[in-house]
Amino acid sequence: MNLLIFASFPIFCFIFSYLxxxxxxxxxxxxxxxxxxxQRANFTRKxxxxxxxxxxxxxxxxxxxxxxxNEEIADCLKELNDLSSSKIVNLTGxxxxxxxxxxxxxxxxxxSDYDLHYTRLVTLLQKLAELLHESMEDVxxxxxxxxxxxxxxxxxxxxxLLAELYQQLGTPEKIKVLITQARNIRSIxxxxxxxxxxxxxx
Numbered sequence: 076m077n078l079l080i081f082a083s084f085p086i087f088c089f090i091f092s093y094l095x096x097x098x099x100x101x102x103x104x105x106x107x108x109x110x111x112x113x114q115r116a117n118f119t120r121k122x123x124x125x126x127x128x129x130x131x132x133x134x135x136x137x138x139x140x141x142x143x144x145n146e147e148i149a150d151c152l153k154e155l156n157d158l159s160s161s162k163i164v165n166l167t168g169x170x171x172x173x174x175x176x177x178x179x180x181x182x183x184x185x186x187s188d189y190d191l192h193y194t195r196l197v198t199l200l201q202k203l204a205e206l207l208h209e210s211m212e213d214v215x216x217x218x219x220x221x222x223x224x225x226x227x228x229x230x231x232x233x234x235x236l237l238a239e240l241y242q243q244l245g246t247p248e249k250i251k252v253l254i255t256q257a258r259n260i261r262s263i264x265x266x267x268x269x270x271x272x273x274x275x276x277x
Contacts, residue, residue, distance in 0.1 A: 121179035124186075130163040130193065130226050136219060143210040151203040155196075163196055164189035165227050168261025197228040204236060213240050224253065229262035231271075238275045250276050 137156050141148060166174065166186060174186050200223040207216035220237040223230065234257055241249045250272060257268045 119176055119179045121181040122177070124178060124182060127164050127189070130165065130196070132159045132163075132196070133222060136222060139215060141207060141210060141212045141215055143212060145206075145210065148203065148206050148210065151199060151206060154199055155203070158192065158196055158199065161192045162189050163192040165193045166190040167193075167227065167229055193226070197223055197226065197230050197233070200228075201230050201233050201236075204233065208236065208240070213244060216240060217244065224256050227260060229260050229264045229268075231264055231268050234268050234272060235275075238272055242275070247276070 132155060137152070137159055139152060164186070166189065169177075171183060171187075175183055178186060200219050204216045204219040204223070207213070207219065217237065217240050220233050220240070223233045224237060234253060238250045238253055241247055241253070254269055254272045254276070257265065257272055260268065
């Protein structure tokens with residue numbers, strides 16, 4: 076038995092060394108590809124931003140007048156109106172390298188601003204929906220959340236609260252549509268959100 080172990084040890088060492096060499100080689104390849112892309116991105120000329128999917132906040136949300144409005148809801152609506160004059164684009168899932176390759180290095184700052192506006196938007200929409208829900212304004216909360224989801228948000232709470240409201244309002248069949256929308260999220264949160272929504276349907 077000891078002889079077998081002794082004889083097998085060089086084979087084990089060889090296999091281990093081979094696998095380690097392969098892993099290092101793959102890591103170097105990935106590293107080289109990353110820096111090649113980054114170098115190309117840094118020399119990409121500025122391109123027009125006309126084809127971006129700009130987000131417009133619906134007028135029905137900007138002019139919303141809940142029956143049970145309070146100071147917090149009023150503040151959210153004011154922030155939403157202020158934000159409506161900004162350019163908003165959902166760039167979730169795209170790295171700076173991706174954006175520079177697509178639109179040029181000179182546009183990276185303005186694109187970052189557009190994405191920051193989007194982050195502010197979906198955060199604000201979630202807060203507003205929660206406040207409306209607490210004030211028993213569930214129909215309005217649904218409208219807010221449906222808009223948030225239509226923009227491709229990856230804020231998981233928006234999907235879960237909307238699914239909960241669909242059930243409470245007697246429209247659980249809409250959760251299937253919500254799952255389809257969640258499958259299009261460009262985020263690592265996608266699978267978790269989809270799985271939790273599927274569980275809510277059972």
